[in-house]
Amino acid sequence: MVKNKVAVIIDTDLGADCDDVGTLVLALQLEKHGFCDIKAVGYCTTNIYGVQCVDIFRSFYGGKFPIGMYYGKKVECNEDQHIFDIDLVDHYKDLIKETNYIEAYKLYRKVLAEAEDDSIIFITIGELTNAANLVSSLPDEISPLSGQELFAKKVKYSCVMGGLINDNHPITAFNNNEAFPEYNIVCAIEDAQKFVKISAKPIYFLDFYVGADVFTGKKVIEHDEHSPMKFAYLKYANGPSRSWDLLAVYYAITKRLYRSVGPGVMHIDDNGFTTFTKDQDGHHYYLRPIKSNEEITKEIDEALVGNIL
Ligand SMILES: [Ca+2]
Numbered sequence: 647m648v649k650n651k652v653a654v655i656i657d658t659d660l661g662a663d664c665d666d667v668g669t670l671v672l673a674l675q676l677e678k679h680g681f682c683d684i685k686a687v688g689y690c691t692t693n694i695y696g697v698q699c700v701d702i703f704r705s706f707y708g709g710k711f712p713i714g715m716y717y718g719k720k721v722e723c724n725e726d727q728h729i730f731d732i733d734l735v736d737h738y739k740d741l742i743k744e745t746n747y748i749e750a751y752k753l754y755r756k757v758l759a760e761a762e763d764d765s766i767i768f769i770t771i772g773e774l775t776n777a778a779n780l781v782s783s784l785p786d787e788i789s790p791l792s793g794q795e796l797f798a799k800k801v802k803y804s805c806v807m808g809g810l811i812n813d814n815h816p817i818t819a820f821n822n823n824e825a826f827p828e829y830n831i832v833c834a835i836e837d838a839q840k841f842v843k844i845s846a847k848p849i850y851f852l853d854f855y856v857g858a859d860v861f862t863g864k865k866v867i868e869h870d871e872h873s874p875m876k877f878a879y880l881k882y883a884n885g886p887s888r889s890w891d892l893l894a895v896y897y898a899i900t901k902r903l904y905r906s907v908g909p910g911v912m913h914i915d916d917n918g919f920t921t922f923t924k925d926q927d928g929h930h931y932y933l934r935p936i937k938s939n940e941e942i943t944k945e946i947d948e949a950l951v952g953n954i955l
Contacts, residue, residue: 672949863947
């Protein structure tokens with residue numbers, strides 16, 4: 647089949663949950679099979695073990711992308727929760743190649759400045775710290791354009807894992823339909839608000855409901871004995887785990903498994919709650935599945951071991 651190879655930036659908070667680990671492996675498999683070029687991976691909290699894990703996965707799977715780091719104020723929430731990242735760094739420390747990571751939003755500015763117009767797919771699977779820094783950055787030695795201008799010129803669309811949208815879809819039976827602020831948003835509310843407000847390009851939101859009940863990683867755990875992914879998944883979940891971030895990256899790159907609902911406007915209030923209002927003039931969308939959880943699980947599990955249709 648003819649593939650439409652796309653260029654992506656992936657912004658992650660690997661460490662708080664192991665789905666970021668699966669996501670990196672999935673993205674590297676998609677790159678290996680010609681679906682994408684990973685132009686950069688940025689780390690969006692100040693957790694040094696998390697960014698070192700990114701370094702380890704890049705080495706283990708032969709990735710070539712540059713790695714960026716967030717150097718802002720400490721992000722609230724679970725930065726001090728280290729279920730697998732410290733152990734993983736210790737176990738695979740020989741695969742760490744760098745000691746000084748470039749500041750992530752600067753790295754993103756460089757990638758965008760060098761890219762063709764409307765070519766970059768910007769994917770966030772963590773807090774929107776780097777994303778906010780990027781779109782609010784000023785002209786510098788990298789580009790005479792502001793971050794807002796660079797983003798509008800070079801990004802094709804964004805995919806954000808974040809938010810909680812209650813639309814009475816059957817999958818929203820989670821948590822008795824009680825609304826709650828989603829983690830990636832509530833950990834850095836002002837940054838999320840800033841990014842969503844300033845970005846002029848389409849944003850596809852993969853909200854909490856999508857992926858919460860999709861458990862992936864089984865094939866890697868069973869067949870990839872020495873993989874750091876297996877190490878992380880067994881430490882974190884003792885088996886397959888929830889798949890928010892994997893599905894965001896898979897959709898962003900392949901446009902498979904989900905349909906987009908919209909256009910509209912995603913509103914983030916000051917407590918981190920999200921509401922979506924349909925609006926023909928909006929450029930936000932959210933995602934709902936077009937396949938069963940079983941079919942989605944199988945497609946992702948196969949892709950994680952390199953079997954990609
Ligand atoms: Ca994440």
